[in-house]
Amino acid sequence: MKFLHQFLEKNIKPTFDKGGKLEKLYPAYDAIETFLFVPAHGTHNGVHVRDGIDLKRTMVTVIIALIPCLLFGMYNTGYQHFLAQGQAADFWEMFLFGAAKVLPIVVVSYAVGLGVEFLMAVIKGSQVEEGFLVSGMLIPLCLPADIPLWMVAIATIFGVVIGKEVFGGTGMNILNPALTVRAFLFFAYPTYMSGDQVWHADGAFSGTVDAVTGATALGDAASKVEISTIMDKYDMYASFIGTIPGSVGETSVVACLIGAFILLWTGIASWRVMLSMVVGGYTMGLIFNAFGVNTLMQISALHHLLIGGFAFGCVFMATDPVSAAQTSSGKYIYGFLCGFLGIMIRVFNPAYPEGIMLAILFMNVMAPLIDHYVVDANIKRRNKRLQLASK
Amino acid sequence: MSNRVIKLNKGADVRLKGEANKTIIAEIASTLYALKPTDFSGITPKLNVRVGDKVKRGTTVFFDKKRPEIKFASPTSGTIKDIVRGDKRKILEIIVQADQKNTSETFKKVDLLKADAAQIISTLTSAGLWPFIIQRPFDIIAQPTDKPKAIFISGFDSNPLAPDYALCFKDAHEDFQFAIDVLNKLSSGGVFLSLKDGGNSQLSSLKNAKINHFKGPHPAGNVGVQIHHLNPINKGDVVWTVSLQGLAAIGKFVRTGEYDVSKTIALTGSSCTETGYFKVNSGAAVESIIDQRTSTENTRFISGNPFTGKKITPQGYLGFYDMQITCLPEVIDPEFFGWIIPKLSKKSFSRAFFSWLMPNKTYDLNTSMNGEERAFVVSGQYERFLPMDILPVQLIKSILINDIELMENLGIYEVAPEDFALCEFACTSKQEVQSIIRMGLDNLQKEFA
Numbered sequence: 128m129k130f131l132h133q134f135l136e137k138n139i140k141p142t143f144d145k146g147g148k149l150e151k152l153y154p155a156y157d158a159i160e161t162f163l164f165v166p167a168h169g170t171h172n173g174v175h176v177r178d179g180i181d182l183k184r185t186m187v188t189v190i191i192a193l194i195p196c197l198l199f200g201m202y203n204t205g206y207q208h209f210l211a212q213g214q215a216a217d218f219w220e221m222f223l224f225g226a227a228k229v230l231p232i233v234v235v236s237y238a239v240g241l242g243v244e245f246l247m248a249v250i251k252g253s254q255v256e257e258g259f260l261v262s263g264m265l266i267p268l269c270l271p272a273d274i275p276l277w278m279v280a281i282a283t284i285f286g287v288v289i290g291k292e293v294f295g296g297t298g299m300n301i302l303n304p305a306l307t308v309r310a311f312l313f314f315a316y317p318t319y320m321s322g323d324q325v326w327h328a329d330g331a332f333s334g335t336v337d338a339v340t341g342a343t344a345l346g347d348a349a350s351k352v353e354i355s356t357i358m359d360k361y362d363m364y365a366s367f368i369g370t371i372p373g374s375v376g377e378t379s380v381v382a383c384l385i386g387a388f389i390l391l392w393t394g395i396a397s398w399r400v401m402l403s404m405v406v407g408g409y410t411m412g413l414i415f416n417a418f419g420v421n422t423l424m425q426i427s428a429l430h431h432l433l434i435g436g437f438a439f440g441c442v443f444m445a446t447d448p449v450s451a452a453q454t455s456s457g458k459y460i461y462g463f464l465c466g467f468l469g470i471m472i473r474v475f476n477p478a479y480p481e482g483i484m485l486a487i488l489f490m491n492v493m494a495p496l497i498d499h500y501v502v503d504a505n506i507k508r509r510n511k512r513l514q515l516a517s518k
Numbered sequence: 519m520s521n522r523v524i525k526l527n528k529g530a531d532v533r534l535k536g537e538a539n540k541t542i543i544a545e546i547a548s549t550l551y552a553l554k555p556t557d558f559s560g561i562t563p564k565l566n567v568r569v570g571d572k573v574k575r576g577t578t579v580f581f582d583k584k585r586p587e588i589k590f591a592s593p594t595s596g597t598i599k600d601i602v603r604g605d606k607r608k609i610l611e612i613i614v615q616a617d618q619k620n621t622s623e624t625f626k627k628v629d630l631l632k633a634d635a636a637q638i639i640s641t642l643t644s645a646g647l648w649p650f651i652i653q654r655p656f657d658i659i660a661q662p663t664d665k666p667k668a669i670f671i672s673g674f675d676s677n678p679l680a681p682d683y684a685l686c687f688k689d690a691h692e693d694f695q696f697a698i699d700v701l702n703k704l705s706s707g708g709v710f711l712s713l714k715d716g717g718n719s720q721l722s723s724l725k726n727a728k729i730n731h732f733k734g735p736h737p738a739g740n741v742g743v744q745i746h747h748l749n750p751i752n753k754g755d756v757v758w759t760v761s762l763q764g765l766a767a768i769g770k771f772v773r774t775g776e777y778d779v780s781k782t783i784a785l786t787g788s789s790c791t792e793t794g795y796f797k798v799n800s801g802a803a804v805e806s807i808i809d810q811r812t813s814t815e816n817t818r819f820i821s822g823n824p825f826t827g828k829k830i831t832p833q834g835y836l837g838f839y840d841m842q843i844t845c846l847p848e849v850i851d852p853e854f855f856g857w858i859i860p861k862l863s864k865k866s867f868s869r870a871f872f873s874w875l876m877p878n879k880t881y882d883l884n885t886s887m888n889g890e891e892r893a894f895v896v897s898g899q900y901e902r903f904l905p906m907d908i909l910p911v912q913l914i915k916s917i918l919i920n921d922i923e924l925m926e927n928l929g930i931y932e933v934a935p936e937d938f939a940l941c942e943f944a945c946t947s948k949q950e951v952q953s954i955i956r957m958g959l960d961n962l963q964k965e966f967a
Contacts, residue, residue: 129851131854132852132854161890163854163855164852164853164854164855164856165852165853165855165856165857165886165888165889166852166887166890167849167850167851167852167853167886168849168886168887168890169818169848169849169885169886169887170885170886170887171829172950172952172953173825173826173935173939173942173950173951173952173953174824174825174826174939174942174943174952175818175820175824175825175827175829175844175846175885176532176534176678176824176825176846176865176883176884176885176943177883177886177887177888177889177943177945177948178865178866178867178868178888178943178944178945178946179861179864179865179866179868179871179873179888180866180867180868180870180871180888180889180944180946181857181888181889181890181892181946181948182889182890182892182895182896182946182947183857183858183889184857184858184868184870184871184889185868185870185895185896185946187857187858188870254890256892256893257892258895295893296893297892297893297895298892298893298894298895298947299893392869393868393869393870394868394869395868395870395896397897397898399898448895448896448897448898449895449897451897453897453898453911453912454897454909454912455898455901458898498912501909502909502912502928505907505908505909505912505928506927506928508907509752509907509927509928509929510927512750512752513752513753513754516752516755517752
């Protein structure tokens with residue numbers, strides 16, 4: 128691959144270097160070159176050898192962890208479609224149908240998002256950062272398959288610019304950019320993001336009438352369908368495997384668990400956040416079960432963890448290291464409240480059947496406050512030591 | 519307070535190829551020596567000599583402008599050959615051409631074992647031995663007028679490719695004892711000596727020192743980590759630290775009355791064709807040591823270890839505090855899709871690589887950054903590698919925004935750049951953590967100046 132690098136250095140780079148024709152576009156060139164080749168930058172100050180890990184590899188590992196969700200999402204999109212149509216179809220038909228629906232969203236999300244990132248890098252004259260590599264995959268997975276592509280594009284621009292770039296780029300953002308995208312769509316185009324028409328591809332337009340309604344478990348529960356009907360339609364097994372309606376990547380707990388395994392094994396996501404979020408969600412579920420005055424409260428605590436975006440949010444959204452709490456003990460509090468509030472919003476406010484998104488966004492905002500108190504405790508400990516010493 | 523075994527769980531060892539063979543290869547009498555003011559933090563050098571001046575071993579070559587009592591002495595006798603300056607005429611190196619007679623300056627005879635603190639301090643400073651005494655906070659040469667809470671010595675080095683102190687200081691036992699007896703008079707809190715648990719060190723037989731043992735991976739050998747667990751530094755406290763090398767030099771001075779900074783150093787690193795130990799004088803030109811023993815092309819020469827050492831040229835000189843020369847392969851080739859290809863040859867604490875499969879493998883690492891500098895993204899990473907009750911990332915951020923009060927509150931008084939070297943090694947965002955800590959310490963010091 129040496130000749131490719133030499134070719135880049137000799138023939139392409141001068142155009143983008145200082146004094147070259149496309150000098151201003153250097154960040155774009157740099158992004159592509161460093162994508163192809165990890166540069167031979169040597170250490171200069173401080174340590175002379177460095178760990179092999181870098182941000183690109185970290186981000187790519189997260190994308191790998193998302194692949195099971197993506198693949199299952201494609202299959203399930205087809206499955207839900209043919210189920211709604213009342214047609215029989217084999218696995219590949221379903222999968223390919225779903226792929227044809229989902230891949231354009233992925234492409235739009237990446238093209239628009241990376242476009243904005245490149246533009247921002249050129250304006251700022253800085254390097255293109257890797258953060259969007261993950262966001263670009265999270266966005267399609269947390270949207271319904273039937274979402275119009277232009278909405279994906281607008282929302283992605285909003286998410287990248289307002290969610291991230293205005294704060295200074297990757298690492299500086301307060302909110303999770305992918306969730307910002309979802310929240311934007313949720314409030315700007317609610318009819319495309321909830322209800323019982325959007326959850327299977329072409330549902331909104333084909334107008335098919337059949338025995339299967341397309342609502343999600345939470346949608347049904349919110350509209351006061353009897354608990355026995357819910358248990359019938361979205362039993363534990365289906366909720367666990369993921370053959371229920373929902374956003375592209377969120378339905379399958381199995382796929383999320385595979386992702387969770389990869390993220391925890393590689394140590395990239397925080398087990399503290401994941402574990403405490405599950406505990407938080409389960410606790411709130413148990414509290415509601417104790418009252419059990421409506422359908423949502425009657426859904427068992429465990430089942431609550433399997434439906435909706437809980438698993439996906441827990442594994443991929445809440446664990447975003449930038450928007451989560453940064454301190455070790457802060458992560459427990461942050462995760463617990465994400466789960467606790469997520470289930471609470473879900474049950475108390477039927478207008479927002481998907482409470483996880485709002486809970487995580489809310490906790491993103493609260494994370495610095497949590498950290499503040501953890502840091503404060505550390506400072507107090509140190510001051511106490513000083514007082515003991517000066518006695 | 520003493521004779522405890524302290525177990526540290528945080529931290530990690532980085533095993534590199536090229537540990538020094540445990541033999542003394544040669545005694546090297548270099549013709550050129552240099553004193554590098556850049557080896558010492560927080561001083562402004564003022565020259566005491568001119569080019570052409572004759573100096574003896576122990577003659578003051580320069581002193582600190584702000585604290586003129588702190589003097590820096592020539593390691594050997596000879597002539598001042600050159601004064602190398604950098605930007606803004608900053609003095610980089612004062613080069614001494616040795617006359618090979620190695621005659622010593624004569625100092626006023628004082629029996630330090632019977633002297634009081636003031637006499638000891640004035641004798642050590644005038645003999646050029648004071649730079650061996652480092653203070654915390656700030657990690658700078660100690661202020662002679664301070665009364666330190668205690669004096670700390672680390673008896674082992676846990677850095678990668680660390681030299682074997684048992685070999686380096688084989689004959690220094692008596693000198694160590696002299697130095698400890700003298701240092702004891704400088705602090706009411708006494709002298710703490712920390713040893714490696716399970717290490718069969720002859721240091722454990724030293725008297726008049728509070729001996730504790732540390733168990734655990736790097737940075738267990740860092741004196742800062744040891745202080746944190748033995749007698750932590752609070753705001754307003756001052757402690758002093760001395761390396762074994764300093765202890766040996768002070769002890770020799772007590773015994774002989776001469777300034778003698780000769781030492782046994784290690785030649786290490788995977789670029790060496792032959793590794794081992796050399797008897798040299800401090801500041802010696804490294805050329806005759808590395809000659810024929812390292813590959814000449816694309817090699818990085820480091821005075822010191824791979825974590826805290828300084829880059830030098832093959833014509834460069836051994837640093838004042840350094841106990842080894844490390845030679846590592848320099849990175850030259852960019853790696854095609856290097857961020858996705860699973861490389862077995864790379865050490866990583868992240869399991870996104872495969873080095874966790876072989877925890878005891880020794881690695882042949884080159885000087886590659888393995889990525890580009892980014893903002894902090896990953897959290898919880900530094901915390902694994904700093905065995906102190908300090909929030910590393912929050913401390914670093916407080917330094918970056920230069921919030922003096924927050925730095926103080928987060929414990930900057932306790933740390934030195936070297937304590938963060940492992941965090942810097944592991945950092946996903948390739949931050950220059952040690953430089954940031956140094957900057958924080960410098961800014962804080964200016965605040966009090």
